[in-house]
Amino acid sequence: MRADAERNRGRILDAAEEVFAQRGAAASTEEVARLAGVAIGTVFRHFPTKEDLLAAILKRLLARLAEDAAGLGGADGLHTFFTRLVQQAAARRMVVDLVGVSVPAAVGRLGDAVGELLRQAQEAGTVRGDVGRPEVMALLVSVCQGALQGGWDEGLQARTLAVVFAGLAAR
Amino acid sequence: MRADAERNRGRILDAAEEVFAQRGAAASTEEVARLAGVAIGTVFRHFPTKEDLLAAILKRLLARLAEDAAGLGGADGLHTFFTRLVQQAAARRMVVDLVGVSVPAAVGRLGDAVGELLRQAQEAGTVRGDVGRPEVMALLVSVCQGALQGGWDEGLQARTLAVVFAGLAAR
DNA sequence: AACCATAATGAGTCTCGACTCATATTTCTA
DNA sequence: TAGAAATATGAGTCGAGACTCATTATGGTT
Structure with missing residues (x-):
């Protein structure tokens, strides 16, 4: 080239x-x-195609997130990653609209990274043992979408995440 | 006319x-x-304007939801309404795209209805006393958006809602 | 029934944005 | 450094969809 x-x-x-x-x-x-x-x-x-362009940046974005997740771990890794992602989402309209563009491999890698964070958190006893990767991914997507929409302020975002984390917490 | x-x-x-x-x-x-x-x-x-048309159906939709909520109550009213709404959302692409069209009065009325359900649930001891209407609305919007996106099956939807309800639950 | 204000019609206008392609330019190679 | 081959350029094509308006039809009224 x-x-x-x-x-x-x-x-x-x-x-x-x-x-x-x-x-x-x-x-x-x-x-x-x-x-x-x-x-x-x-x-x-x-x-x-415009879609090719969207797919390319989505792939890059997901790869970056997976890498980010790989650098975390332990009892609070999932918590940290979750919060960080929601904060980023609020600043980027993109996510909403990338619905429909799919990059299966990249999504899979991010899913694996999140699964690993979940495993560690469960091992550390921070998170209930009976929740699975799919639910966590679903919640992640949901809250990011929600944050994008409502124009949440910092306080509301924190309180909303607190409810989700309470739902995930062991006990 | x-x-x-x-x-x-x-x-x-x-x-x-x-x-x-x-x-x-x-x-x-x-x-x-x-x-x-x-x-x-x-x-x-x-x-x-096309936007006028969208606003009109959004208004009708929100009014219908508020009315629906008004017919519920008690310890499980919030739970029921939440679940019902998420199920409906999954069947309607609309919600995603109605972002940007606003009908403040209708949204306000729905918010009031949800607030009332929350109050009753808290009084009945089903829901923690330290969560507010804004968080509940935020979660509602989030999960509806999430459901629209991922093509959740029934099981995943149930498990995801279970986590949210666990987060809202008293104790 | 005759009248007219109100409403319906749908071909046409206009804008916007994805995508093309003949031409000009740049890089690399020998 | 000359000559391809690869790449960049940007005016132009094309289609789609929001919106208009001169004309026709309809409902209500006297």
Whole structure:
């Protein structure tokens, strides 16, 4: 791959992440091109379809989250990851709109990472033994979506998470 | 208002509810007109803007929910309402997309109804006294959104709600 | 029944955004 | 450094969907 092609590909991905995070997936490809400093044709050369572009940034995002999760663990790892993710979601409109774009492998890897955090938390006795990975993922998605919508302030977010954690807690 | 006008207004609202519930808010006004059996110009005569149409059905929907909630009460009222709402949400794509359309008065009335259910549940000792209406509403919105996304099956939905209820439960 | 205000009709306008492609430019290789 | 081959450019095409409006139809009234 030519040097300029690789450089542009990176710029486009960065620009797309920025634009879609702020304006949602409905933002135009035109705008991504403008921010990246390339012509619109270049965007379509690298990503033949808008959906391809969305899938690419979603994959990157999920990989980053999985990596983040891998750096945590112990009794509070799940708690920390959960809170961090919800905070990020509130700042990024993206998640809502990425519904429909799927990157199975990347989602699977994130699921594995969360499963591991859950296992450790259960081993440490922080979390009930009778909840599974699917419920935890479902709650994670739900609360992120909720946070995106309501424009929760910090206090409400904390209190809402507290209820969820109480539900997950052992005893 | 002329008789045919009123009849058509009703048909349009019904058709819009059906179409947007199935296809999401991105469905075209054209399709609503077709299902209602009127010309597209008629839809725009009654609702000058697509957003007006969305707001109208959202208002009707929220009013119906508030009424539903008013018929419940006691120790399990909140539990029942919560479950029912999540089940409905799973069948309707609408909710996701209605983000952005706001009908403050109708939302307020639903909030009051939920607040009353919460009060009764707390009085009956079913729910912790230290959670407030905002958290409950936040959880309600979150879980509905989550259910819409993941294509939860019945079991996962039940287990996820169980965690939330455990978090809300007294003791 | 005749009248007209109100409403319905639907082809047409307009905007927007995804995607294309002929042309110009840049990188790399020999 | 000349010559491809790869890449970038951006005006243009295309389709979709929100919204308009001149015309036609209908309901209610005298």
